[in-house]
Amino acid sequence: MNSLCKKSKKQLQIVFKGNERSLFLYMNKKLLVVGTMAYDAIETPFNKVDRILGGAATYIALASTKFSINCGLVSVIGDDFATTDLEKLTNLGIDATGVEKVAGGKTFFWSGRYHDDMNTRTTLDTQLNVLENFTPKVPETFKDSQVVVIGNLHPSVQKMTLEQLDSSKRFVLLDSMNFWMEHFREELDEVIAMVDLISINDEEAQLLTGEYSLTKAAAKIQAMGPKYVIIKKGEHGAQLYGEGKVFIASAYPIDQVVDPTGAGDSFAGGLAGFLTQVDSIDFDSLKQALVVGSVFASFTVEAFGVEAIEKVQNTELEKRILDFRALTHFNWNDKTLNL
Amino acid sequence: MNSLCKKSKKQLQIVFKGNERSLFLYMNKKLLVVGTMAYDAIETPFNKVDRILGGAATYIALASTKFSINCGLVSVIGDDFATTDLEKLTNLGIDATGVEKVAGGKTFFWSGRYHDDMNTRTTLDTQLNVLENFTPKVPETFKDSQVVVIGNLHPSVQKMTLEQLDSSKRFVLLDSMNFWMEHFREELDEVIAMVDLISINDEEAQLLTGEYSLTKAAAKIQAMGPKYVIIKKGEHGAQLYGEGKVFIASAYPIDQVVDPTGAGDSFAGGLAGFLTQVDSIDFDSLKQALVVGSVFASFTVEAFGVEAIEKVQNTELEKRILDFRALTHFNWNDKTLNL
Numbered sequence: 001m002n003s004l005c006k007k008s009k010k011q012l013q014i015v016f017k018g019n020e021r022s023l024f025l026y027m028n029k030k031l032l033v034v035g036t037m038a039y040d041a042i043e044t045p046f047n048k049v050d051r052i053l054g055g056a057a058t059y060i061a062l063a064s065t066k067f068s069i070n071c072g073l074v075s076v077i078g079d080d081f082a083t084t085d086l087e088k089l090t091n092l093g094i095d096a097t098g099v100e101k102v103a104g105g106k107t108f109f110w111s112g113r114y115h116d117d118m119n120t121r122t123t124l125d126t127q128l129n130v131l132e133n134f135t136p137k138v139p140e141t142f143k144d145s146q147v148v149v150i151g152n153l154h155p156s157v158q159k160m161t162l163e164q165l166d167s168s169k170r171f172v173l174l175d176s177m178n179f180w181m182e183h184f185r186e187e188l189d190e191v192i193a194m195v196d197l198i199s200i201n202d203e204e205a206q207l208l209t210g211e212y213s214l215t216k217a218a219a220k221i222q223a224m225g226p227k228y229v230i231i232k233k234g235e236h237g238a239q240l241y242g243e244g245k246v247f248i249a250s251a252y253p254i255d256q257v258v259d260p261t262g263a264g265d266s267f268a269g270g271l272a273g274f275l276t277q278v279d280s281i282d283f284d285s286l287k288q289a290l291v292v293g294s295v296f297a298s299f300t301v302e303a304f305g306v307e308a309i310e311k312v313q314n315t316e317l318e319k320r321i322l323d324f325r326a327l328t329h330f331n332w333n334d335k336t337l338n339l
Numbered sequence: 340m341n342s343l344c345k346k347s348k349k350q351l352q353i354v355f356k357g358n359e360r361s362l363f364l365y366m367n368k369k370l371l372v373v374g375t376m377a378y379d380a381i382e383t384p385f386n387k388v389d390r391i392l393g394g395a396a397t398y399i400a401l402a403s404t405k406f407s408i409n410c411g412l413v414s415v416i417g418d419d420f421a422t423t424d425l426e427k428l429t430n431l432g433i434d435a436t437g438v439e440k441v442a443g444g445k446t447f448f449w450s451g452r453y454h455d456d457m458n459t460r461t462t463l464d465t466q467l468n469v470l471e472n473f474t475p476k477v478p479e480t481f482k483d484s485q486v487v488v489i490g491n492l493h494p495s496v497q498k499m500t501l502e503q504l505d506s507s508k509r510f511v512l513l514d515s516m517n518f519w520m521e522h523f524r525e526e527l528d529e530v531i532a533m534v535d536l537i538s539i540n541d542e543e544a545q546l547l548t549g550e551y552s553l554t555k556a557a558a559k560i561q562a563m564g565p566k567y568v569i570i571k572k573g574e575h576g577a578q579l580y581g582e583g584k585v586f587i588a589s590a591y592p593i594d595q596v597v598d599p600t601g602a603g604d605s606f607a608g609g610l611a612g613f614l615t616q617v618d619s620i621d622f623d624s625l626k627q628a629l630v631v632g633s634v635f636a637s638f639t640v641e642a643f644g645v646e647a648i649e650k651v652q653n654t655e656l657e658k659r660i661l662d663f664r665a666l667t668h669f670n671w672n673d674k675t676l677n678l
Contacts, residue, residue: 212455239592287670325669
């Protein structure tokens with residue numbers, strides 16, 4: 001059961017009641033997540049935690065477990081990584097075969113402080129530790145994953161991952177950040193050319209293209225390779241570009257943000273989990289996936305660390321997606337304007 | 340014909356083909372706009388203009404002329420105000436009976452420079468001139484206007500206006516800014532308690548309530564009196580609160596912002612013009628009005644001053660509203676999530 005994500009028992013009961021083909025199809029829904037696992041120390045204006053489970057891949061994988069898919073995690077940890085923390089993931093069905101434990105090594109550690117507006121933060125400490133020599137090894141069983149999320153890592157590590165994948169119809173989502181754009185631009189450009197979707201924030205899009213206009217920035221990034229571009233704007237939502245179309249989504253409004261850490265990663269995890277189980281990935285399903293991702297992010301920021309995304313129930317997710325529609329849709333017909 | 344807004348001739352032909360009651364109803368659709376008329380000197384990273392027609396009330400009234408309503412303007416100008424500029428407004432059917440021309444006085448002058456991001460600006464010069472002793476006088480014919488826009492002015496001047504109105508079913512939209520919030524809070528609170536809708540930006544909402552969360556800020560403002568609150572977020576859109584509901588709208592995406600001046604005022608003008616001609620003002624029509632306002636603002640920023648809002652065609656406005664829907668709506672049904 002280790003390689004099946006959460007809800008797998010229920011799902012298996014359903015497919016066993018059906019036929020073997022359904023089981024086969026279900027078993028074949030695979031998502032590969034490559035990225036960091038970490039311990040985080042976080043300060044906000046309201047609270048402080050010393051050392052909690054974090055890391056982009058942790059959030060991404062945890063979010064994806066809400067879907068009836070197989071999630072394979074490729075990452076690296078030190079032997080200080082608590083068995084209970086690893087079990088948190090594997091108990092939810094995440095396949096951790098690809099998580100390398102470095103004997104005598106220490107897990108990646110990040111510490112940061114959020115400012116009063118909860119939108120900006122200062123990094124207080126970054127200890128790469130075992131991440132410094134991370135060589136991802138994709139398990140055989142996940143080389144044919146339909147969807148792959150390549151988290152924010154050194155571009156050469158991202159490329160190493162891509163080269164291990166079956167080159168078939170996989171859909172690859174890439175994350176990156178300003179540091180790689182500033183110092184490893186050539187390597188990053190190579191990776192960007194290899195992926196289907198890049199998900200970055202507005203400042204990164206501007207840094208990558210030199211364009212203030214997100215529309216222009218997205219067009220330039222598409223010209224670099226990715227068919228689709230998502231530009232995240234934090235509390236202001238996100239935009240999807242592709243197939244000559246644009247989708248502009250607000251962020252789900254939150255009364256009280258407790259800890260923004262992992263919002264972008266939960267967004268990617270919800271989005272990728274959703275995409276892994278759709279029949280075809282196109283602009284329409286990507287729009288839906290973006291909304292799903294936003295809702296996942298909205299839960300994450302309501303508690304410290306992975307707590308909220310671990311606990312959230314499917315009914316709560318569904319309710320918030322319907323709320324999201326009500327919050328953003330309006331009635332309009334040919335006679336409404338009446339000019 | 341002076342008291343009928345643009346398209347009035349066409350509209351009159353239509354109503355004359357109908358019956359007298361239609362004409363009566365149409366003639367009765369009145370919008371009162373009280374605010375500043377000005378000359379602006381504007382610098383952007385791309386261009387510079389020395390002295391062009393501006394002022395909040397100018398933008399609001401101009402935007403409203405796209406609708407088949409009567410728009411009455413109450414403002415003050417100096418005798419330096421060009422006859423051609425006043426004719427720009429009256430030729431479009433704006434009733435300028437309430438525009439006081441002060442002999443020997445100079446028109447309100449504002450000068451500002453926009454920074455590279457086009458979102459922030461520095462005020463270089465403000466010469467209140469005739470605005471300093473402005474005492475608004477609402478013409479008898481507009482005291483029963485269905486919709487009233489009270490532009491950004493000294494709260495005591497705003498109050499003076501409100502006291503001249505018939506107290507019947509008028510719907511009042513109020514604008515204000517940080518300066519009045521910081522220095523004339525008591526007077527401003529009195530005015531806020533008298534209006535139906537307040538439209539301010541996110542920083543002003545935070546200043547007015549001390550709340551970072553827009554949801555909390557909106558609730559506090561509603562408790563001060565207004566049934567509805569619109570919080571504008573510039574390029575990030577706007578949010579509407581009221582009747583226990585929320586509507587979150589993106590901004591219409593613009594490739595190249597040329598001059599942001601008047602965006603908020605065109606927004607208010609499009610919104611108010613639309614509301615003046617709907618059968619009933621409720622949350623649903625306010626949602627539509629907010630979208631209409633956003634589209635008006637999107638045109639305004641594409642040229643310097645009032646140029647774009649003057650020239651825009653009804654077909655272009657309608658097209659952008661339909662685009663807006665396509666940009667923000669997504670398909671969703673009970674089976675989409677498939678958790």
